[in-house]
Amino acid sequence: MTKTNSPFTAKSVEAIKATAKRQEIPDPGLRGFYLIVQPLPGGAKSWAVRYKGKPKYTIGSAAIWTLADARKEAGRIMRAYDEGRDPRAAKKEAASDDNLVENVLGEFVKRHVKIKNRASTAREQQRFIDNELLPRWKGRPINAIAKRDIVKMLNEIVDRGAPQSALRVKALVSKFFAWCVGTDRLDASPCTGIEPPAVITKRKRVLSPEEIRLVWKGAEIIGWPFGPLTQLLLLTGQRREEVGGASWAEFDLNAKEPVWTVPEQRAKNGNANVVALAPAALAILASLPRIAGKSDLVLTTNGEKSISGYSRGKRRLDEAMLAVARKEACERGDDPNKVAIPEWTLHDLRRTLATLGGDIGILPHTIEAILNHARVGISAHYNHARYEAEKRTSLIKWARHIETIIASEPGLNVVPLKKIPQGMLAGER
Incomplete structure (x- = not known):
């Protein structure tokens, strides 16, 4: 058996070379802890424990387990033997399908997410699970997810320009692993000690009239389905998931005053909202395609699920907006390479309606009702008015303002509001 005189270090482990024979090298710094080196031509290295006459316990590959983590795991295994427990049986159980990430996440959603959260929050957390966690960790045992895996994921989300999403993913993952500890699936959470991946910021971004014009033009260019989604977000002021998940059954298009009712189970605050x-x-x-006899969803590409791929759609929209702005710069004789569009999000469209809507005379309480914000204080207890008439008048007024912006000449920052025909204020089509 090959031996060393000094405790393992990362450098000394790396310096150990494979030979024609299998090697078991004990760590002088921790009795019972071994580095296993397979013979050439493979020469793979792994960590193992031989302790008090018990069968050898293989921790894992040295390419995956760092020396520090492997030492820590070896100590846990030795403690288990000292306490009369069988870590090999526990390892076998942990490797079962019941402990795969996707199956444990399914239990977490069923027994925690859907019970402890509002429906809209549960949908958002499921979206993060589907888009962030499962693509990275599916097929791995839950106890194989290490702190470095979580940090790597959060850094990737931040690097693609979504720091606030990274914060929400961290909160979700922290809750998930705390639930795993609480349900005895893990002894400790790998989230312990992870710093927030970004600074919590309260967004203040409001699009200018010129940016609204570019958003609309860009939406026309990219077309179905992300283009109409963006236009409806701008016109109605509703949340992305509410518009994206709408079904035709929620619309009364043949009424004298057509409306869309966002049901309480899909509204973020749990209160149904009637949108004029x-x-x-x-x-x-009226321009949207329908998949005959297959789906009642308004925005769907396959008839089975509502629209998805928001990040990809937003990138296409940004590219289309920039192309329009640069083309117009060329036509004016300006340098198109100096044209840039500041970062913005789909949620900023709600803030834009609230802010510019106020500038054109929509009263604050009507804006709050349009946005379906939860009421607080005395208003929450005593004021149950829905302001439906005011909402209708205001949303028609807002739509006419958007039409004026779209029809304006490129580069204008101040857009006059045209007089609204009386018939439109009454809701006539």
Whole structure:
């Protein structure tokens, strides 16, 4: 058996070379802890424990387990033997299908996420699970997810320009692993000690009239399905998931005053919201394709699920907006390479309606009702008015303002509001 005189270090382990024979090298710094080196031509290195006459316990590959982590795991295994437990049986159980990440996450969603959260929050957390956790960790045992895996994931989310999403993913993962500890699936959470991946910021971004014009033009260029989604977000002021998950059954398009009712189970605050539909919104809805006899979803590409791929769609929209802005710069004789569009999100469209809507005379309480914000304080207890008439008048007014912006000449920052025909204020089509 090969021996060394000094405790293992990362450098000394790396310096140990494979030979024609298998090697078991004990660590002088921790009795019972071994480095196993397979013979050439493979020469793979792994960590193992031989302790008090018990069968050899293989920890794992040295390419995956760092020396520090392997030592820590070896100490845990030795403690288990000292306490009369069989870590090999526990390892076998942990490797079962019941302990695969996807199956434990399914239990977590069923027994925690859907019970402890509002429906809208549960949908958001499921989206993060589907888009962030499962693509990276599916097929791995839950106890194989290390702190470095979580940090790597959070850094990747931040690096693609979504720091606030990284914060929400960290909160979700922390809750998930705490639940795993609480249900005796893990002894400790790998999230312990992970710093927030970004600074919590309260967004203040409001799009200018010129940016609104570019958003609309870009949405026309990219077309179905992300283009109409963006236009409906701008016209209605509703949340992305509410518009993206809408079904035709929620719309009353043949009424004298057409409306879309966001049901309470899909509304973020749990309160149903009646959204008046201006002629511009009705025109967009009328242009949408339907998958005959297959789905009632308004925005779907396969008839089975509502629209997805928001990040990809937003990138396409940004590219289309920039292309329009640069083309117009060329036509003005300006340098197109100096044209840039500041970062913005789909949620900023709600803030834009709230801010610019106030500038054109929509009253604050009507804006709050349009956005379906939860009421607080005395208003939450005593004021149950829905302001449906005011909402209808205001959303038609807002849609006419958007139409004026779209029709304006490129580069204008101040857009006059045209007089609204009386018929439109009454909800006539």
